[in-house]
Amino acid sequence: MSGSAILVSCSALPEGDGDEHAVPEALADLGFKTRWAAWDDTTVDFGAADIVVPRATWDYAERRDEFLSWAESVPTLANSAEVARWNTDKSYLAELGDAGVAIVPTTLIAPEDDAPRWPKGDFVLKPAIGAGSRGAGKFTSGAAAVAHLESLHAEGHTAVLQPYQSSVDTEGELALVYLGGVYSHAFSKAAMLGRELDESGLYVTEKLAPVQPAAKFRALAEDVLDATSALLGILRAELLYARVDLVAGPDGRPLLLELELVEPSLGFRQTDASAVWRFASAVRQQLS
Numbered sequence: 001m002s003g004s005a006i007l008v009s010c011s012a013l014p015e016g017d018g019d020e021h022a023v024p025e026a027l028a029d030l031g032f033k034t035r036w037a038a039w040d041d042t043t044v045d046f047g048a049a050d051i052v053v054p055r056a057t058w059d060y061a062e063r064r065d066e067f068l069s070w071a072e073s074v075p076t077l078a079n080s081a082e083v084a085r086w087n088t089d090k091s092y093l094a095e096l097g098d099a100g101v102a103i104v105p106t107t108l109i110a111p112e113d114d115a116p117r118w119p120k121g122d123f124v125l126k127p128a129i130g131a132g133s134r135g136a137g138k139f140t141s142g143a144a145a146v147a148h149l150e151s152l153h154a155e156g157h158t159a160v161l162q163p164y165q166s167s168v169d170t171e172g173e174l175a176l177v178y179l180g181g182v183y184s185h186a187f188s189k190a191a192m193l194g195r196e197l198d199e200s201g202l203y204v205t206e207k208l209a210p211v212q213p214a215a216k217f218r219a220l221a222e223d224v225l226d227a228t229s230a231l232l233g234i235l236r237a238e239l240l241y242a243r244v245d246l247v248a249g250p251d252g253r254p255l256l257l258e259l260e261l262v263e264p265s266l267g268f269r270q271t272d273a274s275a276v277w278r279f280a281s282a283v284r285q286q287l288s
């Protein structure tokens with residue numbers, strides 16, 4: 001069997017940030033010819049590829065409608081355009097919460113809504129449609145947060161309000177990576193707020209490290225995948241990749257901070273070489 005794959009990036013980072021550097025060779029081992037292309041490169045025939053995999057489309061947040069119509073034009077997109085539509089708006093968190101998943105308490109504040117009752121401790125305000133930590137801020141009082149809420153609303157964003165999870169400062173976030181619906185590996189991510197933007201301006205520079213997640217984190221991530229596939233009406237195996245970002249809540253129990261199904265870094269550099277083989281195998285599975 002042979003095929004063609006496109007790894008999708010953005011014009012500012014045409015081959016991503018380097019995390020996938022071993023992926024083309026792992027795909028070549030299984031008969032795939034692989035190239036990179038920016039999603040908005042109109043000279044590329046995405047429809048001709050056997051599989052099209054968003055990996056570093058990190059400029060979509062400001063152009064979500066355009067990005068989603070591009071996604072809908074690519075029949076072999078993995079993950080699919082339907083998944084991208086659902087997952088690019090953090091209101092999916094509330095849906096997962098309603099489905100019984102333990103999420104970081106999340107309040108959505110649309111531009112037409114009144115200012116909320118601010119939480120007592122530190123809290124976070126961030127755009128519902130956003131990536132790379134851009135537009136996310138940590139606040140200690142409503143007085144300090146009002147201007148940020150107004151600026152998010154002025155840009156047309158619904159704002160996401162969450163209590164600040166201080167475990168990100170000590171333990172960090174845990175990112176659990178699933179390939180073809182099956183657990184692959186995990187890494188930790190140090191606290192992001194207050195750090196600098198990368199020179200591309202697209203994301204805040206991350207501090208990552210490999211980690212072996214405790215059972216309670218692995219179990220919650222499994223619940224997240226099951227609930228997501230039920231909500232979307234798909235099989236877990238239809239998700240080529242998923243990254244489940246968890247934090248320890250105030251009582252130590254894990255909570256879902258974010259589920260990334262569009263363009264998460266999969267942390268291949270944070271784990272052993274066989275993760276890219278699992279990724280290539282999962283790509284092959286999508287075509288069978």
Ligand SMILES: Nc1ncnc2c1ncn2[C@@H]1O[C@H](COP(=O)(O)OP(=O)(O)O)[C@@H](O)[C@H]1O
Nearest residue numbers: 124130131132133162163164165191192193258
């Ligand atoms: N409720 C929260 N508590 C603590 N830190 C948070 C919280 N929400 C966001 N952050 C910090 O901001 C970063 C970006 O927020 P996140 O929800 O992951 O959005 P995105 O990655 O899509 O920009 C996180 O990686 C984390 O460091």
Ligand SMILES: [Mg+2]
Nearest residue numbers: 132133245258
């Ligand atoms: Mg995140």
